[in-house]
Amino acid sequence: MDEIVNKVIKGEIKFYRIEEHVGNDVNIASEIRRKVLEKMRDISLKNIGNYSMDMNLTAKRNIENSIGCAQIPIGIAGPLKVTGDYIDEEVYIPLATTEGTLVASTNRGCTAITRSGGAKSKIIRDGITRAPALKVPDLEHAYKLISWVRENHQEIVKVFDDTDPFLNLINIEPWIVGRTVFLRFRANTYDAMGMNTVTRGARFACDFITQEQPYAKLISESGNVCVDKKPSAINWILGRGKTVISEVILKKEVVKDVLKTTPESIAELAYRKLFLGGAQALTLGFNAHVANIIAAIFLATGQDAAHITDSSMSIVTPEVTEDGDLYIAVTIPSLETGTFGGGTGLPTQSEALAIIGCQGPGDPPGAMGKRFAEIVAAAALAGDISLLSAQSALHLTGAHERLGRGHV
Amino acid sequence: MDEIVNKVIKGEIKFYRIEEHVGNDVNIASEIRRKVLEKMRDISLKNIGNYSMDMNLTAKRNIENSIGCAQIPIGIAGPLKVTGDYIDEEVYIPLATTEGTLVASTNRGCTAITRSGGAKSKIIRDGITRAPALKVPDLEHAYKLISWVRENHQEIVKVFDDTDPFLNLINIEPWIVGRTVFLRFRANTYDAMGMNTVTRGARFACDFITQEQPYAKLISESGNVCVDKKPSAINWILGRGKTVISEVILKKEVVKDVLKTTPESIAELAYRKLFLGGAQALTLGFNAHVANIIAAIFLATGQDAAHITDSSMSIVTPEVTEDGDLYIAVTIPSLETGTFGGGTGLPTQSEALAIIGCQGPGDPPGAMGKRFAEIVAAAALAGDISLLSAQSALHLTGAHERLGRGHV
Amino acid sequence: MDEIVNKVIKGEIKFYRIEEHVGNDVNIASEIRRKVLEKMRDISLKNIGNYSMDMNLTAKRNIENSIGCAQIPIGIAGPLKVTGDYIDEEVYIPLATTEGTLVASTNRGCTAITRSGGAKSKIIRDGITRAPALKVPDLEHAYKLISWVRENHQEIVKVFDDTDPFLNLINIEPWIVGRTVFLRFRANTYDAMGMNTVTRGARFACDFITQEQPYAKLISESGNVCVDKKPSAINWILGRGKTVISEVILKKEVVKDVLKTTPESIAELAYRKLFLGGAQALTLGFNAHVANIIAAIFLATGQDAAHITDSSMSIVTPEVTEDGDLYIAVTIPSLETGTFGGGTGLPTQSEALAIIGCQGPGDPPGAMGKRFAEIVAAAALAGDISLLSAQSALHLTGAHERLGRGHV
Amino acid sequence: MDEIVNKVIKGEIKFYRIEEHVGNDVNIASEIRRKVLEKMRDISLKNIGNYSMDMNLTAKRNIENSIGCAQIPIGIAGPLKVTGDYIDEEVYIPLATTEGTLVASTNRGCTAITRSGGAKSKIIRDGITRAPALKVPDLEHAYKLISWVRENHQEIVKVFDDTDPFLNLINIEPWIVGRTVFLRFRANTYDAMGMNTVTRGARFACDFITQEQPYAKLISESGNVCVDKKPSAINWILGRGKTVISEVILKKEVVKDVLKTTPESIAELAYRKLFLGGAQALTLGFNAHVANIIAAIFLATGQDAAHITDSSMSIVTPEVTEDGDLYIAVTIPSLETGTFGGGTGLPTQSEALAIIGCQGPGDPPGAMGKRFAEIVAAAALAGDISLLSAQSALHLTGAHERLGRGHV
Secondary structure (H helix, E strand, O other): OHHHHHHHHHOOOOHHHHHHHOOOOHHHHHHHHHHHHHHHHOOOOOOOOOOOOOHHHHHHHOOOOEEEEEEEEEEEEEEEEEEOOOOEEEEEEEEEOOOOOHHHHHHHHHHHHHHOOOEEEEEEEEEEEEOOEEEOOOHHHHHHHHHHHHHOHHHHHHHHHOOOOOOEEEEEEEEEEOOEEEEEEEEEOOOEOOHHHHHHHHHHHHHHHHHHOOOOEEEEOOOOOOOOOOOEHHHHHHOOEEEEEEEEEEOHHHHHHOOOOOHHHHHHHHHHHHHHHHHHHOEOOEOOOHHHHHHHHHHHHOOOHHHHHHHOOOEEEEEEOOOOOEEEEEEEEEEOOOOEOHHHHOHHHHHHHHHOOOOOOOOOOOHHHHHHHHHHHHHHHHHHHHHHHHHHOOOHHHHHHHHOOOOO | OHHHHHHHHHOOOOHHHHHHHOOOOHHHHHHHHHHHHHHHHOOOOOOOOOOOOOHHHHHHHOOOOEEEEEEEEEEEEEEEEEEOOOOEEEEEEEEEOOOOOHHHHHHHHHHHHHHOOOEEEEEEEEEEEEOOEEEOOOHHHHHHHHHHHHHOHHHHHHHHHOOOOOOEEEEEEEEEEOOEEEEEEEEEOOOEOOHHHHHHHHHHHHHHHHHHOOOOEEEEOOOOOOOOOOOEHHHHHHOOEEEEEEEEEEOHHHHHHOOOOOHHHHHHHHHHHHHHHHHHHOEOOEOOOHHHHHHHHHHHHOOOHHHHHHHOOOEEOOEEOOOOOEEEEEEEEEEOOOOEOHHHHOHHHHHHHHHOOOOOOOOOOOHHHHHHHHHHHHHHHHHHHHHHHHHHOOOHHHHHHHHOOOOO | OHHHHHHHHHOOOOHHHHHHHOOOOHHHHHHHHHHHHHHHHOOOOOOOOOOOOOHHHHHHHOOOOEEEEEEEEEEEEEEEEEEOOOOEEEEEEEEEOOOOOHHHHHHHHHHHHHHOOOEEEEEEEEEEEEOOEEEOOOHHHHHHHHHHHHHOHHHHHHHHHOOOOOOEEEEEEEEEEOOEEEEEEEEEOOOEOOHHHHHHHHHHHHHHHHHHOOOOEEEEOOOOOOOOOOOEHHHHHHOOEEEEEEEEEEOHHHHHHOOOOOHHHHHHHHHHHHHHHHHHHOEOOEOOOHHHHHHHHHHHHOOOHHHHHHHOOOEEEEEEOOOOOEEEEEEEEEEOOOOEOHHHHOHHHHHHHHHOOOOOOOOOOOHHHHHHHHHHHHHHHHHHHHHHHHHHOOOHHHHHHHHOOOOO | OHHHHHHHHHOOOOHHHHHHHOOOOHHHHHHHHHHHHHHHHOOOOOOOOOOOOOHHHHHHHOOOOEEEEEEEEEEEEEEEEEEOOOOEEEEEEEEEOOOOOHHHHHHHHHHHHHHOOOEEEEEEEEEEEEOOEEEOOOHHHHHHHHHHHHHOHHHHHHHHHOOOOOOEEEEEEEEEEOOEEEEEEEEEOOOEOOHHHHHHHHHHHHHHHHHHOOOOEEEEOOOOOOOOOOOEHHHHHHOOEEEEEEEEEEOHHHHHHOOOOOHHHHHHHHHHHHHHHHHHHOEOOEOOOHHHHHHHHHHHHOOOHHHHHHHOOOEEOOEEOOOOOEEEEEEEEEEOOOOEOHHHHOHHHHHHHHHOOOOOOOOOOOHHHHHHHHHHHHHHHHHHHHHHHHHHOOOHHHHHHHHOOOOO
16 A cells, blocks of 8 residues: 555556556545545544545545545534424434534524424425526527427427436526527426436437527536526526425514513514615625525535525515514525435435435435425524524624634 | 433433533533434434544534534545645645535646646735624714714724734724614634634624714624625625635646637637626626535535635636637635634544645734635636536536436 | 795695696696796796696696606617517617717617618517515415415406406416515516506406405515516516517628727627626626616607616627627617607607607507517617727727717 | 708718708707608607707717707606705705606605605715726736735826816725726716716726736726616625715604505515515615606706616615604615716706706815705605505505506
8 A cells, every 4th residue: 555655646646546556445545545645744634534434335426536534513403393294293403513503503493493383394496407508690599499499398308307217397498698598497306406417407408409400509508597506696586496485483482581582673683684784785695694504404414515505595584473473484495405316325414314304215206305495494494593583682792602612 | 321312302301401411521412312313213323423523622612412423525636736825836625525526527627727837826805704783863873873983993993803812803894774884894813714703803892882872772793794604795896704816827738638628618608608697697606616616625624614605606717818728717705714713623624624734823824824715716716627628518417427426 | 827926935835736726737837836946946947948748738647746848858870770570670769868979879889780781689578567565474375375376367367457458467476485475467568668557457466366365465566576666686587578689790891990999809898898897796787888778768768767777787798700790789688668658658759759660559569569679679789889899999088078078 | 951851861961960061050950850850750850859958059068960859847846855964955856757646756755754854864975986997917917906006096096186177086996807907996076977087087097007017908998897877786885976875754643644654564565575575586776666766856957867777776764763653764875966067057957956956066066966966865765755655555556547647
């Protein structure tokens, strides 16, 4: 092994070709890469080397040039009572984070929700999207293209759907900008988040389209009207993945006892912070810190971390009811998640999904992915309830000080 | 231990109070929580239980109610030559991700960059922000308040800076919306990302301000004009954390040999995808997949994952030069990172920072944080170079198929 | 008359009730109001008093408390060759403006277009919208409401369409935010811009809906998801009024001779100004000055001036063709115009519409409104061609100096 | 005259060169152009020909190829009590519009305000902007450029200010996107809106800069970071022209008697319509119809109608006070107006300015422009108060029906 390490350092073996010299054993290759880096930098990577997965399996789907694993602590918030079309039970939420107080704060939100009878979640739209960009000679052909696509929808569906047994085209929305045409394919990918399948489907569909309408030239499989991994108005308005809402009515006594504040105080804070502040800053997100909870669940359960960008876009709406209680909801237009495929099958990720009963494909297909989304929305609601309460009671910094970080 | 497990299941011991029953040993408490969940759900959490950090230390700053750790595979892209004000060397980039092909693709971008002499990075703005919201009786008092703040800037600086040795107020930008006033404090926090310190500084400064100007009432320590963990126009335009740019000129031969495409093809793709597609979809980000690289580095190095939302906002500008080569740059307005504090001190995270020579505080203070930002921008550039090339050569799906996921 | 003037000044007759004292003659009432203001301010309003319309007619539909008219100079640009589905001829464009050089500049653009064979325009989407906001008890009822609306679409269509012979509901798009529901009604209003008819239709439809589903309470006839008279992402993405595109290929010789620049220079300018500048500033509009032309046509032809806000949102896409010529198009997603109703029937406005052959209702209904939109888009294209050319040749200020304003 | 008309129709005399054949008399040339159009289209343009200005004067600064004038009816709303730093009196607001009910509705808002003691207006920021785009070889030079600009600020000020006696540079804000640099010049232009002067100043300043730093190439005098005549986040956040706020507290009795609704009803409507609706639709403007009032005042007083796009961006904030009254304010970040230059000197426009005592330059310079802005904001407030009230009382359609248009 030392010999290979030295050769890599000397440049005689490429860093990313070490597998070829060790019988394609990725665990050994990972160790060699660690040793190379340790020597080059005079550092130790023993913690990164401490992992429990078989890198040979992981390397098939999830990683290249591996050196081991990052360990991110997981805390549990809950129990959180969630009622939806696919769940009606108390769950414990696994949150992978390094931000002190986040789990404790979310936990407090869970307590307030659960004590009030639980959060109600509902998915009001579903479908992952991919929008290739095509170039046509001129406007006339642009219009001809979108007309042809509309008229031949069934044939395109067939081509698209045939690329994968768990892929069903929902619709194709076209946009024309001069002589560039964007076709936004929206598909049901059931329990998988589905980026790869929808991309392949859209690619095959576009190959079919451009074959039949050869004046159209495919410029990019992704024309950024999808939109993948960028915050955007189009996902905000039309949704991507799952559009899910979760709500609860918190009795004023619960607000007082658990959250140490009042419905009125939260509502005023929300008005000035979320809506006036959000309006002045032009945020894509009128919420307190939904991204924190989304990120923590995503990391724990093997979701694509780059999707935090737009999956965390959301509107939180605290309202004082006629009875003086607090109605509060979170509306998430573009939650891109799955319980199957991607990183969800890795060892710790799979276990984290199991904690909330969301491991693997659903029966019927799609049911598990929807259950998961209903839970995520409820957890996001718990997180914002707690932080809005803390800020309305002006003890945010205090909490951080007490539970959180050291001198920084 | 089994006894405590049973008590927790019966609800006799609260889930988040287990530490009190096991001599405050968080490692044991974590094990108990795992056992509880395993029993309740009839599952195994052995991988989550396999971690190499001491949870007693982690629990002080980074997590509550811990059960163990998520393991996220780390791959290495590089070597990547980066030249900046704080670096001039080849580095290997640690990327924690579960998305197959991401590391391989970024690696290809690194090859193209390094073979072309390296990326040049520069930080053009620096300073983390926090913007409390205050309510005043009316417009007259709003104006009075911001005038007073301007006139008493030095005193406010003193109050603010005194809260932490590594905190220096840069400026305070005010916005008035009706009778709500937002004061956006921008501060230098050196090598730390600095959210907590700037929050504390802003809180103390506001306490001082509202004491002196008692008509002003602090509504929220964070008025969402900061903006923290939401994509926003204000961070895009005014920056938050570090505004950093990285660029390279890729010789057309390198584009051909390494990237299998041409500068012209990339430029046309960029025009239609990034700018027309981005314009039509109204994205906060005119890039291919900068969020992927940002997310992967953030997870590996202990950055706050919720900051991926706005740290990944960026504009990528590929341009064909007069010589027929490819000039390409990434401009990132709002990179919120640190090499010290938060999750950066955890075992694997600290090691990942060591791989790029970015562990801990800098000398002078701030130098390490800046070195890190210069590297991150260069890595993001590598990632986008590769994906734009792949898409311009129309073999994205193919690459995913070959290197990537299984049947999903 | 003097007696009434004095009574108004003394406050014995209300300013807006003068008609009651002069036999409801609005022309006389207007004169009295002018006299009152002249006396109060010691000024002369003789030019405002110089108008050729009968205020008694105008007061029925277009104005209250009238004092006369603003006179805004109209210049003519053209001839402009426009080809579309509703036009194939050269027209002269009436532009009401007070900005020196605007007509001359647009005229130059018309010359370049016409000499190149004319602009081709196409409407790719049509329908005015109105989105009332309804409050429901909770998420379950929100979902129930939108389900009911979907299931009872035909009945709602009947109620909606019955309110006006020239009103046809196209679709209803729902959004749920917590327990607030927005129903965006999109309708065909033929040659009229149609705001009032669609508002009335939506109101009656909502009355029907809330009668059948009494848990839903109408909060506002307009819930700002319409969106009327505010720039917005939703109109940008989904369109409002007419989505229309106009394009032309300008031969490089024409670019040189008429526009004094080159296709390459315009394309580079467009890239840095429209797309990089637009991206950095986050503009809703990637164009040079489409608003100038839209505004000038709107004022001349009696369109609603407040609609300039979003009717001018547009993307201009100059591209160098393989032959070295300039392809350029303007894409306008949300053009809210009509040739019938509103201010279009007033004397000078009606005459301005006659100049372009767009006066009154079309045959078949809708044809005139579409012809008008096709012309407007072509004129906007002419305007941007000229200004982009001028800026690319760096003689903008010069032109202003020469043709334009005095010492300011 | 008929001979010339015939020659123009035959194409022997160009449409825009008629002046040369009639001794440069623009009034006669206008008549000839009307006759040409009348013959070509078989129409009458007698109303357009009925105007009271001398086109020979107008043609020097405001129009080319003139044919006459559009007449737009002006109605008066008021009296409106406005208190600001430059005004403390009751004024009558001239509104040029063709939208029935607009004047009556605004008038009602004026009554409510005036009866409550008047609106208080304040300008909190002032300065028109222009942002040229420059191209530099690379990032290093981009940074060098903005550093040089910062270090040589005083010299640039001198060059800039020397171009006009009423032009003072306030600051220069730089943005770098890859190798494109935007320099946003902000200047005080006193009573003039100042677009032309700031453009000329920026042009001369850039000529000076590129002479001293010759690696920088001016690409466009306007790089769309200005932003002129496009809605944009940058104007929303940083302001352009005047940032002005106007507020009033309406007693609940006034809300009831004059506006036929309650503070609570308006506040709930505002929450769901302005903030939730605005958030869902992503509007640049959280208001009811500020654009209507802005447009009507702009047309009456000779402001640039294309500036309605961003001058109407605003946030309206109705809040129930502790006493049960209604606090309401409008915050307008980017009001681009003047009382001098542009179209303000034309006959009817000048008279309309005189009605509100805002004609011509101020003493001291700037005072008149500020007085005007204070009035405009108060009028916008009156407009939104009335429409929000009407919608909260659900009688919008009714009012339109009663006062407004005929069968369309």
